[in-house]
Amino acid sequence: TEQEIYDEAGHAFNIASPKQLQEVLFVERKLPPGKKTKSGFSTDTSVLEDLASADPLPEKILEYRALAKLKSTYADALPELADENGRIHTSFIQTGTATGRLSSRDPNLQNIPVREENGRQIRRAFLAPPGSLLVSADYSQIELTLLAHFSEDENLVQAFRAGIDVHARTAALIFGCFPEAVTPEMRRTAKTINFGVMYGMSAFRLANQLRIPRGRAAAFINTYFATYAGVARFIAEAKEKAARDGWVQTILGRRRYIRGIRSTNRNERAAAERIAVNSPIQGSAADIVKTAMLRMREAMAKEGLHGKMLLQVHDELIFEVPEKEAEKTGALARQVMESVVPLRVPLRVSVETGPCWGDFH
Template sequence: AEGMGKLLDDIEFPLCEVLASMEHIGILVDRNGIEAFGQELQTALGAELRAIYDEVGYEFNVNSPKQLGKALFEDLGLPTRKKTKSGYSTNAETLESLRDYSPVIGHILQYRTYQKLNSTYVEGLLKVVGVDGRIHSTFNQTETRTGRISSGEPNLQNIPVRTELGSRFRKYFIAPQGETLLDADYSQIELRLLAHISGDEAMCEAFRSGADIHRSTAARIYGLPPEQVTPALRSSAKAVNFGIVYGIGAFSLSKDIGVSVKEADAFIKNYFANFPGVKKYLDETVEQGRENGYVTTLYGRRRTLPELASSNFNVRSLGERMAMNTPIQGTAADIIKLAMVRVYRRLKAEGLRARLILQVHDELIVECPAEEKERAAKVLGEEMRGAAELRVPLSADVNSGTTWYAAKG
């Protein structure tokens, strides 16, 4: 009745078999490597603790917000920020704002980083290694509102990648002896979908020409030739490119790129002046969401948005951001699901022993015998790139390695 029959028959039902296969196979891990990394983190935790005690002048429970608040704001006399019902706030944002006041802050933040890596990932992963030495995550295809696949027990989509230390965990996801891992990632799929759905000619042309989209965006906004775009200007354009599909405002952007709210506002206005198709798409999508009570992806996946009719400004604003983002993020989710079905079926059809074992956001991982590497990589790349016909090309590069870290490149 809601027009989602094709989505069910072409994407979700075929995907059930793929996910069942991935859960059954699992991914091999280097248990000894994880344990050794845990020992390393324990040593680092001990060193940070000693440094904290030296700065404060006595030992206390760093994990207790009450004791930490007393140490920082009463005994060391650091400027207080906000207070909670139970005392001083010691959350990450508060501590970051105090970094320049005392070296103890850096040690506390580092201590928390090591602690999270150790408890969530070292201890968390060791707990779920199967008797076969592999981790068998559970993949859920109906849990998220946008249609993205989620992963649990353990959540392999949360393996850290942003820091050098965190990304080391990928070194402990390995290929069996004589095999290799292939890793393919869609490049900027959400921006490519924004170009396709909005039909904005300038954005479509940038992707068709193979230009660096962030450099190209910066050149248009600042009125510069691409070769004169500095890394800082490219970085600002990248923040806007990715923020725009989440309905980023001047205040958030100003914090992201370190400029005044007024400058950020001018930046966003300039962006829309240069990409009028994007502005039109965002406005129309919110309007349609308001009229219909829902928005849809290109494949008909529907997300209801009662927030758009709320009398509360903050709730309504949240609804507007979800209306802008869902068709983009949801379509990306549909396309990766289609790609998974295509890769799974073609590997079987070609009689390869290569197997799809993991999906993380826009990334697919295949485990294959070394002698099948070339053929399996060809299948993976072709099926991901061919999963959808858009106004701009879908890009997915395939890398290989004996560990997830090496294959990710």
């Protein structure tokens, strides 16, 4: 990738130097500069992403940065942290996030990329010892499931109860087509909207993310709320309740007090309102996953299983189990995790088994 960048630029330069990168992009290649910083024009990720459609070099630089981060953070660093048994021990922090989700540090094993092949290669270095297998039990779309539960939106609830692909369903509704006519690109757009709305994404930000005109992004959001009227109602009520009480709470009653929810500063209040909508969902997901961890420990002991829980990665639990207990542990995980709390829609858990962490989903 480094040589490809030099070939594309026509000469070698220090890719890690913002000053030299500015020279190559904005002077030599005459690309339109974006944000101005103290040291010149910005070459951060968002700027390079915007430039990538006009020139092949920014895309190559983004790839280089991603690979360099994988190499320095994981490929070079992790082997140095292994103990005499070849194991790496992370620390989980209970109070590391405002929503209550666990975070991981020294090293952070929750952040190894899984969507790119290079990230999966890092995960493939993590193997079960001889005679054992890894079992992954992963909540499927837990935050959207909770949005359906809290909002009681008819279309969302119906989709989850029927086991329908919610992103494809949203795509069909906002694009006005039959489900079988939904293309992968339409589904990706719908997925961005599904999650974006939940996190309070503006039309401006959605337009940037999807690389579409702002007017079209606004139309997508309007169509979404017309389709999922229950979600629009839930968002409005969550903001009103937070402004009245000064706090929001999770499904298990854990409160989060929100600073700025009554602020006269529009930006401060808007940020607080996003927290008011998002925290009950993310916080409830944290409650469910943590409760599942406790229930699984009890259930495995009761069943006389000898496996152990290795990792919690967001909505996924990973166990190391004797080979002969893998199937039973996976079935138990699904049963326990899907029944942690009663919801208006079913919690669904996907289970995978294998010798290697990198082989999962």
